[in-house]
Amino acid sequence: MFHKEGGKIILISTFSFTVALLATPYLFSNIWILKGIQITLLFLLVMVLQFFRNPKRHLEVNDYHITAPVDGKVVVIEEVYEAEYFKDKRLQVSIFMSPINVHVTRYCTSGKIKFSKYHPGKYLVAWDPKSSTENERTTVVIENRIFGEILYRQIAGALAKRIVNYAEEGMVVRQGADAGFIKFGSRVDLYLPLGTEVNVKLGQKAVGNKTIIAVKNNG
Numbered sequence: 001m002f003h004k005e006g007g008k009i010i011l012i013s014t015f016s017f018t019v020a021l022l023a024t025p026y027l028f029s030n031i032w033i034l035k036g037i038q039i040t041l042l043f044l045l046v047m048v049l050q051f052f053r054n055p056k057r058h059l060e061v062n063d064y065h066i067t068a069p070v071d072g073k074v075v076v077i078e079e080v081y082e083a084e085y086f087k088d089k090r091l092q093v094s095i096f097m098s099p100i101n102v103h104v105t106r107y108c109t110s111g112k113i114k115f116s117k118y119h120p121g122k123y124l125v126a127w128d129p130k131s132s133t134e135n136e137r138t139t140v141v142i143e144n145r146i147f148g149e150i151l152y153r154q155i156a157g158a159l160a161k162r163i164v165n166y167a168e169e170g171m172v173v174r175q176g177a178d179a180g181f182i183k184f185g186s187r188v189d190l191y192l193p194l195g196t197e198v199n200v201k202l203g204q205k206a207v208g209n210k211t212i213i214a215v216k217n218n219g
Helices: 004-027 031-051
Strands: 065-067 072-082 088-097 104-106 111-119 137-144 148-156 162-165 178-183 186-192 212-215
Touching: 004 031, 072 186, 111 148, 111 162, 137 162, 148 162, 148 178
Parallel strands: none
Antiparallel strands: 065 212, 072 088, 088 186, 104 178, 111 137, 137 148, 148 186, 162 178
């Protein structure tokens, strides 16, 4: 299944691929050049299709768990000063998505949207620490009954040219539901209360709606 944000791009890419595939035999007589071009076109189409895939993943909602909002690699776990909303220290957990990862953003917890803001900006590589404050990005805060306020930030990377954010202030959202999309390479930062028990390690692969990023003891 494909994400709705890829509908237009998939349609255009498929049409362009079909036209190019039909036209290449008339433009190139050398069989090796012809096959090389056709294979390249097919590879590019497959890349577009896999980028917009949207696998359905069952999730049992649990307010005592913060789940991974995206697929990717955990690249940051550290205490930082969060200057936009909290204006105090928070525990930051960041997940970097390569172009081959699923790029759907999912709500990491259930609750009420307290803050949602889009920021235009640069397109630094997503693993650059400055990308959190200088790149195009959206900042969303969810108030959860167990953890309190949780902030997540969608950040555009060097290839990402559009961030889609469905969160609006006042909405009540469900953990695991579709929260948006980042097109072509990106990163998501989570800002958790200090003292939160983190359940992942640096370098670990995270899977959206499956990997538990943090837990709070309910006993």
